[in-house]
Amino acid sequence: MEEELRRALARLVDGLPPRKASAAVERLMAGYRGDTPTGAPMLRDRADVVAYAAYRMPATFAAVSTALADFAERTDGWRPATHLDVGGGTGAAVWAAAAVWGDDGPDGAPRRTTVLDWAEPALALGRELATGDRHTAGGPGEGKALRGTEWRRQSLRGQQDAASLPAADLVTVSYVLGELTEQDRGAVVAAALDAAPAVVVTEPGTPDGYARIMAARDQLTGAGLRVLAPCPHSAACPMVPGEDWCHFGARVNRSSLHRQVKGGSLPYEDEKFSYVAAVRPAIAGEPATGRVVRRPQKRKGQVLLDLCTAGDGLRATTVTKRHGSSYREARDVKWGDTWPGPGTA
Numbered sequence: 001m002e003e004e005l006r007r008a009l010a011r012l013v014d015g016l017p018p019r020k021a022s023a024a025v026e027r028l029m030a031g032y033r034g035d036t037p038t039g040a041p042m043l044r045d046r047a048d049v050v051a052y053a054a055y056r057m058p059a060t061f062a063a064v065s066t067a068l069a070d071f072a073e074r075t076d077g078w079r080p081a082t083h084l085d086v087g088g089g090t091g092a093a094v095w096a097a098a099a100v101w102g103d104d105g106p107d108g109a110p111r112r113t114t115v116l117d118w119a120e121p122a123l124a125l126g127r128e129l130a131t132g133d134r135h136t137a138g139g140p141g142e143g144k145a146l147r148g149t150e151w152r153r154q155s156l157r158g159q160q161d162a163a164s165l166p167a168a169d170l171v172t173v174s175y176v177l178g179e180l181t182e183q184d185r186g187a188v189v190a191a192a193l194d195a196a197p198a199v200v201v202t203e204p205g206t207p208d209g210y211a212r213i214m215a216a217r218d219q220l221t222g223a224g225l226r227v228l229a230p231c232p233h234s235a236a237c238p239m240v241p242g243e244d245w246c247h248f249g250a251r252v253n254r255s256s257l258h259r260q261v262k263g264g265s266l267p268y269e270d271e272k273f274s275y276v277a278a279v280r281p282a283i284a285g286e287p288a289t290g291r292v293v294r295r296p297q298k299r300k301g302q303v304l305l306d307l308c309t310a311g312d313g314l315r316a317t318t319v320t321k322r323h324g325s326s327y328r329e330a331r332d333v334k335w336g337d338t339w340p341g342p343g344t345a
């Protein structure tokens, strides 16, 4: 899926003169750096959305795919028949859901997806990417969920718009809360938990993004939902705001446009993100007993893990050669993985 998205995005950028593409990215990123609740869409025209899709969509796709995969791992094989992506823009979360659950819902019919956004150019480009060549040329059923997505214009501004969302099995709200006023954020999360038994909210992995995730998490747990990922519990987060923030990293291969705009030679970068995935009791699943909340440190003969745990809050542990198969597993464990892992005795 990542490869297909990458190809679709590369085709898109090929159509733009390089200078125009970098200028659009720079303008867009300048807008995104500020305090962002705005009175009108920032993605105003095709150049804006091509810049967004080429420059940011691979990263938001990587972050949401990781969040959805972590969430899926904690359920007992649950999969959504319907998906609502709120503030979905060019559809990163729709591609991510396809990467994690494939095209079909539990009944074998293609998942029905709706993307809501107030930026018509973003919806148009999302539709174009989702219905691209690969999907029409693919085998039977291939890409059906993406192709069948409904791209619907809706504002999330003000109580009336933010508070009414159509029902679905899964609601994703990815990289959106930071663009809303505090009041609208609360209304959108409230509407999301009314609309669906499963809600996954993703934000940039900054202290502010984490604070928005914590506010959403409080709202979700306050309404009786259980957190399945990343947290091993639904109690208060043990991280101290202002001192630390819970976030993870998703590896993103940099495109030629990235290198053009950012310079540097690394072929990849890590997109930092914070997220919460919560469900109503109707969805069976259990959180992990522990999750690795920092990049593991590997020393000769030992691995140091910083964990968030169900019973013990934040805890550091050292796994040494003496631990045998656990040590071998710890050598491969990554930031954001669960611990103990599935194969650990």
Ligand SMILES: C[S@@+](CC[C@H](N)C(=O)[O-])C[C@H]1O[C@@H](n2cnc3c(N)ncnc32)[C@H](O)[C@@H]1O
Pocket (backbone or CB within 6 Å): 041, 042, 043, 056, 057, 060, 061, 086, 087, 088, 089, 090, 091, 092, 093, 116, 117, 118, 119, 122, 154, 155, 156, 157, 173, 174, 175, 176, 179, 180
């Ligand atoms: C940073 S983009 C994220 C897009 C997509 N969810 C992703 O992960 O790539 C934020 C999106 O939220 C939309 N948005 C921001 N404020 C909105 C509002 N008040 N009503 C509807 N959509 C809004 C923007 O148009 C944009 O598509």
